[in-house]
Amino acid sequence: MNKEIFYKNIREQGGRITKIRSEIIKIMSNEECLISSNDLLSQLKMLNVNPNRSTIYRELQFLTKNNVIIKNTISGVDYYEMPHDHHHHLVCMGCNSIIKVEISNHLEKQEKQIAKQNKFNIINHSLEFYGYCNKCQA
Amino acid sequence: MNKEIFYKNIREQGGRITKIRSEIIKIMSNEECLISSNDLLSQLKMLNVNPNRSTIYRELQFLTKNNVIIKNTISGVDYYEMPHDHHHHLVCMGCNSIIKVEISNHLEKQEKQIAKQNKFNIINHSLEFYGYCNKCQA
């Protein structure tokens, strides 16, 4: 992942590359699944970066608006991921763990059709399967 | 819709048929799409039923646990619907309106496959398309 692409994009929008922002981009790039504001805060703390809670929220808003990351609200909590890593999720109703799953591209076709039918400009979609993971079935 | 079926089910679980509970079931039965706790509270008020906020939450939990209704969290807010009325949604990022959409049953097949592969006991799924409705595209 080349951070410079993101940096360039951000600078073009009048944004600045701050310590916190660059650390967040670094973390998000390494993250293979979803990350919540709390997860992000924990990871930043481990790197001795201690931003205020509101800064985190504003930062996640900013990066979402600039298409660096994508927001996906699951069970009432906002999660974020890099756009290249789009996928769907298995959400455990027992332990709240989230597993990503691949799914055939059948959905993409239907999406276009639905958009047309409803005169909707679809930006994004989210598909979650809720149930109980192997451990929590016991 | 025959309310007696729900009433019987509830009584069998040791539940009681109270004024509030029966009004909620009546409202949910007429509701063709999703309803939030706030929507429900408004509708009850129009019927001169003014339950406490916590009662609404407890009631929605109760009915969900007893499979009278199904919960679906969209953009951080819990929505509820009757199980027979399961469908997917177009969520407008502009005005927050929600439109239901039908989708082919292709998803059901994949769901079974995914459950098997991941040893997950899938209870439910939710599929939302996010974007901008016709009005909000202007």
Place this chain on the structure above:
DNA sequence: TCATAATTGCAACATTGATGCATTAAATAT
């Protein structure tokens, strides 16, 4: 280096929802 305005921290607030406890009321038994 300086000026500008983006970013940050802080405090306060908003929304949605959960919980402990005393009171009320639905359903059952008498």
Place this chain on the structure above:
DNA sequence: ATATTTAATGCATCAATGTTGCAATTATGA
């Protein structure tokens, strides 16, 4: 019809997540 049992309710409080106004700080271009 009345008493008993315990589910349901209201109230107050709390919790989690996220938002906002404002003053202080800092990244960036000139």
